[in-house]
Amino acid sequence: MEPADELLNDEVALELSEDPMRLNMGPSHPAMHGTIRMVVDLDGETLVNLDVQPGYLHRGFEKSCERGTWAQVFPYVDRLNYVSPMLNNVGWALAVEKLLEIEVPERCQYYRVILGELSRISDHFTCNGASAMELGAFTPFLWLLKVRDWVWDILERETGARMTHSFGRIGGMAAPPTVNFKDDVLRLIPELHKVVKETEIMLLRNRIFLDRMQGVGVLTKEQALSYGVTGPVARSTGIPYDVRKDHPYLVYDRFDFDVPVGEDGDNWDRFMVRLEEIRQAIRIIEQAIEQMPDDGPINVDDPRIVYPEKDDVYTTIEATIAHFKLVMEGLRTPKGEVYSFTEGANGELGFHIVSDGSGTPYRVRVRPPCWYNLAAAREMLLGGMIADIIPTFGSVNMIGGECDR
Numbered sequence: 001m002e003p004a005d006e007l008l009n010d011e012v013a014l015e016l017s018e019d020p021m022r023l024n025m026g027p028s029h030p031a032m033h034g035t036i037r038m039v040v041d042l043d044g045e046t047l048v049n050l051d052v053q054p055g056y057l058h059r060g061f062e063k064s065c066e067r068g069t070w071a072q073v074f075p076y077v078d079r080l081n082y083v084s085p086m087l088n089n090v091g092w093a094l095a096v097e098k099l100l101e102i103e104v105p106e107r108c109q110y111y112r113v114i115l116g117e118l119s120r121i122s123d124h125f126t127c128n129g130a131s132a133m134e135l136g137a138f139t140p141f142l143w144l145l146k147v148r149d150w151v152w153d154i155l156e157r158e159t160g161a162r163m164t165h166s167f168g169r170i171g172g173m174a175a176p177p178t179v180n181f182k183d184d185v186l187r188l189i190p191e192l193h194k195v196v197k198e199t200e201i202m203l204l205r206n207r208i209f210l211d212r213m214q215g216v217g218v219l220t221k222e223q224a225l226s227y228g229v230t231g232p233v234a235r236s237t238g239i240p241y242d243v244r245k246d247h248p249y250l251v252y253d254r255f256d257f258d259v260p261v262g263e264d265g266d267n268w269d270r271f272m273v274r275l276e277e278i279r280q281a282i283r284i285i286e287q288a289i290e291q292m293p294d295d296g297p298i299n300v301d302d303p304r305i306v307y308p309e310k311d312d313v314y315t316t317i318e319a320t321i322a323h324f325k326l327v328m329e330g331l332r333t334p335k336g337e338v339y340s341f342t343e344g345a346n347g348e349l350g351f352h353i354v355s356d357g358s359g360t361p362y363r364v365r366v367r368p369p370c371w372y373n374l375a376a377a378r379e380m381l382l383g384g385m386i387a388d389i390i391p392t393f394g395s396v397n398m399i400g401g402e403c404d405r
Contacts, residue, residue: 020041020042020043020048020049021041021042021043022039022040022041022042023039023040023042023386024037024038024039024040025037025038025039025040025389026038027056031134031389031390031393031394032393033393033398033400035054035056035057035400035403036052036053036054036056036374036393036398036400036403037052037053037056038050038051038052038053038389039051039053040386040389042386045385045386045387046383046384046385046386047381047382047383047384047385047386047388047389048382048383049382050378050381050382051378052374052375052377052378054371054374054398054400054403057400057401057403057404058404059079059401059404060404061076061079061080061366061401061404062364062365062366064076065361065364066360066361066362066363066364067360068330068360069326069327069329069330069331069359069360070096070170070330070331070333070359070360070361071169071170071326071330071331072330073092073361073364074089074092074093074166074167074168074169075164075166077089077091077092078164078165078166079164079401080349080366080368080399080401080402080404081123081344081345081346081349081368081370081399081401081402082163082164082399082401083119083122083123083126083127083345083399084116084119084120084122084123084344084345085119085163085164085165086115086116086118086119086155086159086165086167086168087116087119087120087123087342087343087344087345087349088344088349089165089166089167089168090112090115090116090168090250090342091340091341091342091344091349091350091351092168092351093112093168093169093170093171094249094250094340094342095338095339095340095351095353096170096333096353097170097171098338098340099333099334099336099337099338099353099355100170100171100305100333100334101334102171102300102302102305103300104171104172104298104299104300105172105296105297105298105299105300106251106293106296107176107292107293107295107296107297107298108172108173108297108298108299109250109251110251110288110291110292110293111173111176111177111292111298112168112173112250113250113251113252113284113285113288114185114285114288114289114292115155115158115159115167117281117282117284117285117288118151118154118155118185118281118285119155119345120277120278120281120345121148121151121192121278121281121282122148122151122152122155123345123346123397124232124274124275124277124278124281124345125144125145125147125148125151125278126144126145126148127274127394127395127397128140128144128199128271128274128275129141129142129143129144129145129148130394131267131271131391131394131395132144132199132203132209134390134391134394135208135209135212135213135390135391136208137202137203137206137209139202140198140199140202140203143195143198143199144195144199146195147191147192147195150188150191151188151192154181154184154185154188157178157180157181157184158175158177158178158181159174169299169306169307170305170306170331171299171300171302171305171306172297172298172299172300172306173298173299175298176298177298182289182292185285185289186286186289189282189285189286192278192282193279193282196275196278196279199275200275210268212267212388212391213266213267213268213271213391213395214264214266214267214268215264215266215268216266216267216268216384216388216391216392217266217267217270217380217381217384217388217391217392217395218264218265218266218380219233219236219237219265219266219376219379219380220237220265220379221237221238221239221265223237223376223379224237224239224265224376225239227372227375227376227379228372228375229347229372229373229376230346230347230348230369230372230373231343231344231345231346231347231348231369231373232270232273232274232277232346232347232397233270233346233347233373233376233395233396233397234347235259235260235261235262235273236261236262236264236265236266236269236270236272236273237262237264237265237269238261238262238263238265239261240259240261242259242343243341243342243343243348244257244343245259247341249342251288251291252284254287254291255283255284255287255288256283256287257280257283257284258276258280259280260272260273260276260277260280261273267391267392267395270395270396271395303322304331304332305331307322307323307326308322308323329359330358330359330360331359332357332358332359333355333357333359334355334357335355335356335357336354336355337352337353337354337355337363338352338353339351339352340353341367344368344369345397346369346370346373346397346399346402347369347370347372347373348367348369349366349367349368349369350366350367351364351365351366351367352364352365352366352367353365366402368402368403369402370396370397370398370399370402370403371402371403373396373397373398374396374398374403376396377392377393377396377398380392380396381393
């Protein structure tokens with residue numbers, strides 16, 4: 001080779017190796033779930049830098065809550081995590097009830113637990129099914145979502161809406177359980193166990209699935225704690241924190257259930273934790289159905305808080321006035337502020353609310369679990385391959401509504 005050719009080759013090599021390649025993934029990339037944009041720097045196919053940008057869903061959730069009554073917030077919280085909205089309904093109701101210093105009747109507490117755990121199951125089915133599909137396993141996705149639709153059938157019969165229910169009420173629920181509620185849930189439970197087992201048989205020995213999940217997207221326990229990560233993502237690292245166990249609310253302290261934890265904090269552990277949490281949610285539901293009273297009030301007995309019966313609204317002037325004032329002015333809460341937190345499908349869901357004594361929230365701040373879990377995604381992805389973004393981001397289970405800021 002001539003000296004001039006060697007010099008030319010050196011210049012080309014130097015030019016190619018100077019800077020990493022910068023790529024934009026999202027917000028319209030299918031793996032970004034609609035709203036997220038990632039700016040990635042690549043050395044070959046290795047991620048050397050990563051900027052996760054969640055700011056493409058500008059709905060103004062918190063400010064929207066501050067312009068209506070306390071009860072008018074329920075449709076907004078439905079849309080925080082639209083995959084498990086009943087858990088959000090219960091979380092908001094408990095926050096306002098904490099401010100009011102009231103406790104709903106026992107039957108209502110069990111009803112909330114059962115509906116919430118059904119929502120948790122549907123959320124975990126959606127996440128694990130989508131995670132498998134994004135790796136090419138389409139059949140488990142169809143199986144898991146088939147059973148999720150059966151869960152939604154029950155929720156629709158109870159609430160009147162299939163997805164965003166707006167069924168929670170301050171001081172209770174919009175309606176008591178239907179006549180066949182317990183039987184419907186008990187009939188569904190064997191199908192839930194069956195599809196979880198089928199999913200394990202199909203996936204857990206699949207070489208491709210194992211290679212894409214085990215040792216990929218690792219988050220350490222220390223990183224999880226520093227980012228404030230909770231839920232299945234934190235439990236996959238070995239942190240056994242679950243609000244239902246550590247800070248029981250409703251009647252969770254009456255149930256026998258375990259908190260599944262992983263060891264490695266990788267995609268595999270997150271997948272397995274969610275599968276086992278489905279089984280634990282079923283255990284809670286079975287115990288709640290057995291303990292739940294067959295009759296009794298579902299709402300507190302306080303006309304200043306609970307809407308009057310519709311028949312009374314249509315036939316008596318007292319109920320008409322009470323209904324009008326609750327709808328137009330909202331219930332009056334004492335001045336003060338509270339922080340109330342529950343175990344959402346993705347971790348600790350908290351509401352910090354401030355009241356000035358009027359029928360409208362003065363300030364509403366939400367602690368959505370997905371916001372913190374998403375922040376830790378960078379730690380999971382750095383040093384991995386660009387292809388690892390797909391299963392890892394899916395295992396975080398980012399819900400765009402919770403990351404609205």
